[in-house]
Amino acid sequence: MENLHTDPQDPLYDHEEQRKKKQEFIQKEILDKRYDRIDFASYMYECKEDGTNIDNWKLEELMDIVQDFKDIHKPLPLEDENPQPDPSTEDHAPSEVGEVEPVIEQTRKEISELSYFKKSELKVKVFDGLIKKGGFLQFSFTSFKVTLDPLEYFVRRREEDFQTLRKYLVKMYPSQFIPPLIIPSCRKKEDEVLKKEKFFTKFLTNVIRNRNLRGCMFLQEFLTIRDEKEFKAQKRLREKEKEPTLLSEQPTATGEVDASGYKDVWKFSYKMPEFINNYTAINKNIQDATLAFAAKATELADIVYDLSKYYEVLGSIYNNMEVKNMYQIHKFMSDVMTCWGDTYMEQSVLMEEKFSKFFSYHYHEDVPMREMIKTRFNLKEDYARAEIRLTEKKERLVKSQDFEKWQLDSTGMAKIARLKNNEEMAKKFMLPQESKIVEQKRNLLQYFSNQVKDQTTDMLDNNYTDLCMHLIDYACDQKKIYSKAIDNWNGLFEYFNGLDLSIYDDEAEPKESAKQEDQEEKQVNPSIKNGTSAKPKENQEEKKQESSINQDNNKEDDHEEVDKGKIDGKNNGSSKNSPDLIKPKSDKEAESKKSDEDDKIEDQYDMINPFDE
Secondary structure: OOOOOOOOOOHHHHHHHHHHHHHHHHHHHHHOOOOOHHHHHHHHHHHOOOOOOHHHOOHHHHHHHHHHHHHHOOOOOOOOOOOOOOHHHHHHOOOOOOOOOOOEEEOOEOOOHHHHOOHHHOEEEEEEEEEEOOOOOOOOEEEEEEEEEOOOEEEEEEHHHHHHHHHHHHHHOOOOOOOOOOOOOOOOHHHHHHHHHHHHHHHHHHHHHOHHHHOOHHHHHHHHOOOHHHHHHHHHHHHOOOOOOOHHHOOEOOOEEEOOOOOOHHHHHHHHHHHHHHHHHHHHHHHHHHHHHHHHHHHHHHHHHHHHHHHHHHHHHHHHOOOHHHHHHHHHHHHHHHHHHHHHHHHHHHHHHHHHHHHHHHHOOHHHHHHHHHHHHHHHHHHHHHHHHHHHHHHHHHHHOOHHHHOOOHHHHHOHHHHHHOHHHHHHHOOHHHHHHHHHHHHHHHHHHHHHHHHHHHHHHHHHHHHHHHHHHHHHHHHHHHHHHHHHHHHHHHHHHOOOOHHHOHHHHHHHHHHHHHHHHHHHOOOOOOOOOOOOHHHHHHHHHHHHHHHHHHHHHHHHHHHHHHHHHHHHOOOOOOHHHHHHHHHHHHHHHHHHHHHHHHHHHHHHOOOOO
16 A cells, blocks of 8 residues: 655654664564564563554664563574574674673773772761851852861862762763752751751762762862862863763773673663652652651650649649648659650651651652663663664665775775675675764763663662661660660659558458447447447356356355354354454455456456457
């Protein structure tokens, strides 16, 4: 069927051209090189939804997945188990699948005094922030003291100097991960300065961790030049430097770059955008969760502080009523609740300071990662366009057989007889200068692809180290908080455990029951008054019987003595009213009265000790 869309300005015409280029690319890289088409179709389906539809892919994306597919698959074997070598390709025999030919390119070497130290040996610190207010026709600014040990560097830099340093590193080191420079803003200038000191220290610490960035001369000038005018002049010179665009212009500490095609590097770069999105979102969620935890901990602290006030007020009420024991307990509970509230408040501050701000830095790390990915993407598009233009030009030259336009060098001219009949070999030798430029673009893209993986891995390794140190500090702070809390609750336990509660024991209950029994007995027998015996009736009746028996015995003795006296009187001639006869009777009555008084005393004793038998 005739194609009706022949106008180059027609969008359908451009779509058809793009589809044709993608089909030719797959034909050349997969089918012609004897890779299994079914395996490749399955791989396309796994990488993207409806991936078998070629219209869902851009040419640059196809280049990525084709490279990834080749890294993990091998071409199908030839049908002839013992194929004869082709003499036309013996000079350019392909390497074995899975082998990586090292591509080491020479580049610009830049080292400084910092390059001779390991990253763990250098300690940088930003502190002593000062706010200088501007006068007439002057702006206010903030400066910070910067020190680097063990080199004993000491300078004072403005906030804009830190920004200038990062812009320079981004421009001159496009393949490197340049740490983020966070500039916070707060209502109070003092708090803002303190936060800037922490974030600027973090920025410089991560800069000197990078071996290539450690060799930057402008970084050393930033850390060593104390004279402000001299440093400004040096800044103006550095700002005029041009960005490196070629592989040989990339500054490194070794003067070499590795442009070898390592396995899975392209797949890593292809997955980086999704990783960055997830990395940023999850770190943002962690930051929000820690802030929510801090807010809830503050609310709990306020509630516990209210409990402390309630106990204090209740204790004062007991104190007014002179109930000392309840006053002391509630005063102690008020102190305990205050300490408990302090625990929650310290947890709130700890989560906000140690977690929220720590992960907020990682939240901003997406900026340099996206910078690296964007640079690599631009290089990939540039290489793809140059590769496609060169391939199309070579195909036209092969068909035209215009050897003068092939621009063959001496080696190509010596093999021109074989090149006429071998299209693939001819494409390798024709247009050597343009092919070299495309190859340099490919090596530059490969170097940046390697750096995306290496720099991201180094960044995560540094974050691992920082996270371990951060968690150690966090654990120490938690131990301090909970040690205070443990001491608080131990004090509560020891206080209540040391109270003498024996005075409130159940042994007092029988006395109360005895009084109740005594009152019930008085109601039954009203004759029992206060001061009378509290023994049961049976005991009192026994006492009365014993008393009456004693009285009868005394009477009988008196009668016997009287009778005896009468007999004696008759014999002696004494009168009837003799005092000798009356005296024994008086003694007996006195003894009887004494016995009755003893009984009464015993009854009173029994009343005082009712349980003493």
